[in-house]
Amino acid sequence: MMINPVLRRELKTKLRSWKAPVLLMVYLIILTGFGGLVLLLTLYTSYDNSFNPQDTLTVYVLLAGCQMGLIILLVPALTAGTISGERERQTLDLLKVTKISSFSIIMGKLLASISQIMLMVLASIPVFSIIFIFGGVSLKNIALLFLYYIVISITLGSVGIFCSTYFRKTTVATVVTYLFILIFCFGSLIVYAIVQEFVYYIFSYSDGLTYFQSVLLIGGNPFLGFLSVIENQLGTDTLYYFLNAHNNPLNINIKLWQFNLVFNCLVSVLMIFLSVLKIRR
Amino acid sequence: MLEIKNLYKRYGKFLAVNNLSLSIAEGEIFGFVGPNGAGKTTTMKIVAGLLKASGGQVLINGINVISHPGKLREKIGYMPDFFGVYDNLKVDEYMDFYAGMYKIPYKDRPAIIDNLLEIVDLSHKRDAYVDSLSRGMKQRLCLARSLIHDPDILILDEPASGLDPRARIEMKEILKQLRTLGKTIIISSHILPELAELCTSIGIIENGQMVACGKVNEIMQQLTHKRIIKIRLLDKMEELIRILQEQPDIHNIFEKTDEVEFEFDGDDIRLSQLLKQIMEKDVLLTAFHEKEGNLEDIFMKITKGGE
Numbered sequence: 001m002m003i004n005p006v007l008r009r010e011l012k013t014k015l016r017s018w019k020a021p022v023l024l025m026v027y028l029i030i031l032t033g034f035g036g037l038v039l040l041l042t043l044y045t046s047y048d049n050s051f052n053p054q055d056t057l058t059v060y061v062l063l064a065g066c067q068m069g070l071i072i073l074l075v076p077a078l079t080a081g082t083i084s085g086e087r088e089r090q091t092l093d094l095l096k097v098t099k100i101s102s103f104s105i106i107m108g109k110l111l112a113s114i115s116q117i118m119l120m121v122l123a124s125i126p127v128f129s130i131i132f133i134f135g136g137v138s139l140k141n142i143a144l145l146f147l148y149y150i151v152i153s154i155t156l157g158s159v160g161i162f163c164s165t166y167f168r169k170t171t172v173a174t175v176v177t178y179l180f181i182l183i184f185c186f187g188s189l190i191v192y193a194i195v196q197e198f199v200y201y202i203f204s205y206s207d208g209l210t211y212f213q214s215v216l217l218i219g220g221n222p223f224l225g226f227l228s229v230i231e232n233q234l235g236t237d238t239l240y241y242f243l244n245a246h247n248n249p250l251n252i253n254i255k256l257w258q259f260n261l262v263f264n265c266l267v268s269v270l271m272i273f274l275s276v277l278k279i280r281r
Numbered sequence: 282m283l284e285i286k287n288l289y290k291r292y293g294k295f296l297a298v299n300n301l302s303l304s305i306a307e308g309e310i311f312g313f314v315g316p317n318g319a320g321k322t323t324t325m326k327i328v329a330g331l332l333k334a335s336g337g338q339v340l341i342n343g344i345n346v347i348s349h350p351g352k353l354r355e356k357i358g359y360m361p362d363f364f365g366v367y368d369n370l371k372v373d374e375y376m377d378f379y380a381g382m383y384k385i386p387y388k389d390r391p392a393i394i395d396n397l398l399e400i401v402d403l404s405h406k407r408d409a410y411v412d413s414l415s416r417g418m419k420q421r422l423c424l425a426r427s428l429i430h431d432p433d434i435l436i437l438d439e440p441a442s443g444l445d446p447r448a449r450i451e452m453k454e455i456l457k458q459l460r461t462l463g464k465t466i467i468i469s470s471h472i473l474p475e476l477a478e479l480c481t482s483i484g485i486i487e488n489g490q491m492v493a494c495g496k497v498n499e500i501m502q503q504l505t506h507k508r509i510i511k512i513r514l515l516d517k518m519e520e521l522i523r524i525l526q527e528q529p530d531i532h533n534i535f536e537k538t539d540e541v542e543f544e545f546d547g548d549d550i551r552l553s554q555l556l557k558q559i560m561e562k563d564v565l566l567t568a569f570h571e572k573e574g575n576l577e578d579i580f581m582k583i584t585k586g587g588e
């Protein structure tokens with residue numbers, strides 16, 4: 001059994017460089033700083049200066065959201081330079097002439113970047129554990145949240161690698177990756193709103209889109225996916241109206257986060273496939 | 282062993298390789314010479330499977346590289362003209378990484394790496410970081426890397442370019458050693474003398490076309506001896522031909538109505554003596570000049586290193 005040599009080398013050089021530990025430290029400082037701030041604020045704003053389980057949940061949600069934001073910001077930076085960087089450094093040809101397949105090269109790169117993100121996410125567990133002390137969030141909930149982090153990292157990472165194979169310059173690849181994600185996160189919301197308007201006013205369907213149509217249309221959005229994961233844990237359902245859940249003639253009960261995970265996996269597969277095609281030639 | 286048949290490569294409208302054919306036997310060291318921009322790198326990249334040809338075939342042991350790139354990767358070692366290295370990686374780890382890329386089992390690697398570092402004289406640097414090595418050392422390391430999977434064919438694209446004279450000599454010594462490994466080697470350069478003593482055969486390429494190809498001594502002889510002189514005259518053709526035929530260093534006299542062309546082996550002093558001799562016989566010349574033959578022209582460029 002041989003470890004993917006690209007992954008092995010990436011991890012080795014990453015761990016040796018000063019960048020990885022510095023990045024990890026900054027990451028944890030931001031996360032704990034944010035968590036501490038939120039904790040203090042909830043303390044001061046509660047009328048008897050004490051904690052109740054509802055406050056812990058607020059802190060948990062905000063902390064989880066902060067981590068989600070950090071992942072969305074970091075993954076493109078970690079992946080968009082992987083292939084274009086090899087090209088700029090003039091080492092890509094040396095990889096391409098070897099026996100290793102293009103798929104292994106792409107996967108080695110992706111796994112190396114994801115490992116780095118995973119390291120950060122794992123390092124954040126102690127920060128989250130402060131919340132467990134106060135109770136209110138179960139281990140199962142946190143496992144689902146972390147699974148979601150992994151999947152969204154892989155998706156955004158494969159988008160970054162895709163851009164890195166198609167654009168020669170790392171700077172261009174990075175900008176395009178962020179653009180992609182911007183469209184992913186906000187563009188889809190705008191499209192969704194416009195389609196809703198059309199359906200209501202132009203076609204005068206008084207019920208609007210069905211629940212399933214809504215999920216198909218907007219279910220790939222990372223923010224909503226994250227929100228759905230959180231709502232699933234808290235037992236709240238603010239997405240209910242947003243997704244027209246009352247209009248469900250076919251009685252389809254797929255949750256948005258479930259759809260979102262499947263959607264993310266499909267996007268990853270597509271992006272990896274296209275990257276392999278591109279690098280092969 | 283390696284056969285290139287009617288190879289073409291087009292970059293947009295520009296034809297970088299134009300109907301190039303050559304054949305290299307097993308164990309041969311083939312020098313690929315031509316001025317900058319002649320198409321050497323392009324040809325070598327196609328052979329290494331990095332570029333798609335616009336037409337033609339590259340056969341290795343009869344198998345087409347273009348349709349079976351995967352099969353031939355393990356047979357070919359490739360050293361590009363320009364390449365980079367990784368940060369934070371030591372020399373032996375660098376070698377180990379590429380060993381992994383060729384799926385060489387972990388247990389076999391130390392012996393292979395030791396041996397190759399010995400050949401390129403970098404054993405003492407095995408714990409140094411690759412990016413701290415000098416240009417010459419990096420070049421040698423890259424050569425060792427290209428040998429890691431013990432390929433049958435080695436493609437070296439200007440391995441000595443950009444090196445200072447001392448590093449150049451070191452590189453040359455190592456390349457000479459490679460001859461003993463019994464590999465088929467293609468090595469390119471824009472400087473002919475650099476290759477002449479190293480190679481068994483040579484191909485000269487210009488503007489994407491092979492202009493001369495053969496054993497080293499044949500080519501060198503062709504290049505150094507053949508000068509073509511052209512004379513244009515008004516009358517006394519017979520007189521001129523008689524003078525020319527008397528000269529020991531003139532061959533292949535070719536007569537047209539008002540022109541004579543011939544091959545000349547002598548140096549410039551002999552040439553001026555010849556002109557004087559002709560003038561003394563009152564032959565009325567309108568032109569006396571050395572024909573800008575293809576070979577001399579290219580030879581001048583490649584012997585000087587061209588620019």
Ligand SMILES: Nc1ncnc2c1ncn2[C@@H]1O[C@H](COP(=O)(O)OP(=O)(O)O)[C@@H](O)[C@H]1O
Nearest residue numbers: 292295297315316317318319320321322323324
């Ligand atoms: N990617 C490319 N796009 C367009 N033209 C190219 C490209 N690569 C090489 N060329 C042109 O093809 C010709 C041959 O280049 P090259 O094979 O690198 O020559 P050499 O290695 O003999 O110096 C040159 O004129 C060069 O400008």
Ligand SMILES: [Mg+2]
Nearest residue numbers: 321322362439
């Ligand atoms: Mg070149």
